[in-house]
Ligand SMILES: Cc1ncc(C[n+]2csc(CCOP(=O)(O)OP(=O)(O)O)c2C)c(N)n1
Ligand code: SF4
């Protein structure tokens with residue numbers, strides 16, 4: 001099966017189909033929130049009936065970047081902060097592909113911040129999952145753009161003097177058309193949000209709170225969390241930009257004070273995605289670029305087919 005023949009094939013998919021044969025057990029530290037993202041993503045993909053061959057998962061660099069090794073679909077472990085440009089190119093080359101990009105807070109909100117802003121502005125049809133553990137995990141706990149003020153690390157031993165980034169507000173201001181925050185400690189909500197994010201036609205941004213018990217021991221483990229859709233105190237219209245903006249601002253400020261608010265914040269179904277705009281303009285090729293260059297006789301190989309475990 002290829003990324004062309006698999007698309008649209010209607011069948012029941014079991015979430016275990018997304019577990020790779022090689023390295024089926026992720027090597028994240030015990031208790032790491034990243035396990036929660038993997039579980040939610042497998043559950044969401046299965047619920048949507050997506051074949052592994054219909055999905056491309058592009059990741060950045062960090063503990064979070066390992067997601068593409070532990071999720072069996074087409075995968076591209078790119079470079080630090082660059083998952084989004086790779087994902088954009090792939091989506092334009094094969095618009096029928098379900099494209100998911102993922103990476104950490106350092107990856108997406110720091111070094112890749114420029115790509116985040118412009119991918120949201122251009123409303124590329126993909127889901128972007130940011131594992132927000134409020135530090136650089138892989139490189140041993142340095143301060144990241146979302147680390148709270150006063151957070152002590154090897155790079156800020158006196159405590160960070162910087163106000164953290166507001167990722168939801170930034171996302172809204174730059175143009176994302178679906179915005180949510182969930183937490184690894186809430187796997188059911190996380191799965192439901194990923195289902196909606198993947199289904200949405202346009203740029204979906206999911207800020208995923210992931211605890212790092214190894215390097216961010218002082219951090220709140222994101223419990224107890226409040227689901228804003230389940231709580232009357234936070235009644236607002238997610239299709240209304242101003243109401244969404246206020247709810248996001250409150251959510252971001254609350255997190256700094258130890259109150260974890262999660263849920264859906266913004267959903268704009270009226271805006272066309274980038275490739276829909278290009279189709280309307282007449283500037284997308286009739287036959288997707290990827291298909292034009294696709295060799296039907298080529299036997300796709302998985303990474304584990306290429307490796308000899310005895311060497
Ligand atoms: C261009 C570049 N600069 C720096 C690094 C080193 N580096 C690797 S991962 C990382 C930070 C990862 O933090 P984050 O994106 O939050 O991911 P996490 O490990 O927390 O999931 C850094 C600085 C790199 N690989 N490439
Ligand atoms: S260092 Fe932190 S983020 Fe990385 S795998 Fe371990 S617990 Fe997870």
Ligand SMILES: [Mg+2]
Nearest residue numbers: 104105135137
């Ligand atoms: Mg991080």
